[in-house]
Amino acid sequence: MAMVEPHDEDKGLVLTEEQLRRRKARNVAIAVALFVLVVLFYLVTVFKMGGNVANRPL
Amino acid sequence: MSMIEENRAQASAALPGPSLAGVEDFLALLKPRVMSLVVITALTSFVAAPAGLHPVLAAVALLCIAVGAGASGALNMWWDADIDAVMSRTANRPVPAGRVTPGEALAFGMTLSVGSVLMLGLTANWLAAGLLAFTIFFYVVVYTMWLKRWTPQNIVIGGLAGAMPPMVAWAAATGTVGLESAVLVALIFMWTPPHFWALCLIKSDDYARAGVPMLTITAGPDETRRQILLYSIALAPLGVAPAFVGLGGPLYLAVAIVVGLEFLRRAVKVYRVREGDAARKAAGGLFGFSLIHLFALFFVLIAEKLVGIAPLTGPVPGWM
Numbered sequence: 254m255a256m257v258e259p260h261d262e263d264k265g266l267v268l269t270e271e272q273l274r275r276r277k278a279r280n281v282a283i284a285v286a287l288f289v290l291v292v293l294f295y296l297v298t299v300f301k302m303g304g305n306v307a308n309r310p311l
Numbered sequence: 312m313s314m315i316e317e318n319r320a321q322a323s324a325a326l327p328g329p330s331l332a333g334v335e336d337f338l339a340l341l342k343p344r345v346m347s348l349v350v351i352t353a354l355t356s357f358v359a360a361p362a363g364l365h366p367v368l369a370a371v372a373l374l375c376i377a378v379g380a381g382a383s384g385a386l387n388m389w390w391d392a393d394i395d396a397v398m399s400r401t402a403n404r405p406v407p408a409g410r411v412t413p414g415e416a417l418a419f420g421m422t423l424s425v426g427s428v429l430m431l432g433l434t435a436n437w438l439a440a441g442l443l444a445f446t447i448f449f450y451v452v453v454y455t456m457w458l459k460r461w462t463p464q465n466i467v468i469g470g471l472a473g474a475m476p477p478m479v480a481w482a483a484a485t486g487t488v489g490l491e492s493a494v495l496v497a498l499i500f501m502w503t504p505p506h507f508w509a510l511c512l513i514k515s516d517d518y519a520r521a522g523v524p525m526l527t528i529t530a531g532p533d534e535t536r537r538q539i540l541l542y543s544i545a546l547a548p549l550g551v552a553p554a555f556v557g558l559g560g561p562l563y564l565a566v567a568i569v570v571g572l573e574f575l576r577r578a579v580k581v582y583r584v585r586e587g588d589a590a591r592k593a594a595g596g597l598f599g600f601s602l603i604h605l606f607a608l609f610f611v612l613i614a615e616k617l618v619g620i621a622p623l624t625g626p627v628p629g630w631m
Contacts, residue, residue: 272329282334293371297434300367 336405341381349380356480363484372483379427383450385420398517435483446475463526470503501546505539509598543578557626
């Protein structure tokens, strides 16, 4: 378990370089996952509708 | 020290430190090697099922099934961290190694479980989503939380969870549960015990140290060898069965006979060679070949469909 660094009243919790690097990597992964999810919902919506869009009553 | 400072110090001590988990640790929670087996078996159903989903929707549905399987792996690692910590094979997994906290693994597994089931329901149908939810529940609650620490039949009954992906995929593609997918489920179900027990014969000490009642510990290696042989004999006809329910063609039948006989030969060797390095080598050989056996069968089913080799028989009518 990682140790919590001593608090500095002004700086708060100070992360090490390694902790910062891993947090950034996790954030990037979450961003990529969210983007993929958006694309998936878009694709599923389009392909579920299929030709019904053209066939709907106008 | 003022009371506020004291309270803050206590709160800091109670909190886990900043997470050291890397992206690769979360990927490891998904058990990628198990996931690859799930992908190949589910893909077979998508390729072999009649009519079916649009290829893009099928790809999304396949992703949902793979993520659902990965989610159950993450929940398994969350619950089994105490066992994993004392087994050499699993001690370096993210949770027992301390890189991922149990809370992170639980949240990750639950999020992916719920997300994959809902997404599969929206993409394909709710029968498939229900079957995926059942599979995750069976693996996490019935196998991991209950059977694994209670009975030497743990991997026999629990193996159903690993066998379900072809049926989930078939339901996603067709909206129903066909005899074809039931045969594929039965094939993986019967394959799991000899596959896993061969590993147990090599890693028996690990399971004994962890207190997991594997058959090698409760009934001994000799009885395990007998059970491996019995299940291998039962597996042989199931290996060729897809050729008689409208799934496999002549190439599949030929491959199934060859790899089925080799599986049986190796199981007999495990049964007969019981002492020393030769026994370990025989068990290791069966374990390694069992992976080739299963992958070969499903690869050939896919390949036959892709190159247009017709199945030996038509679909069995009037079944569900």
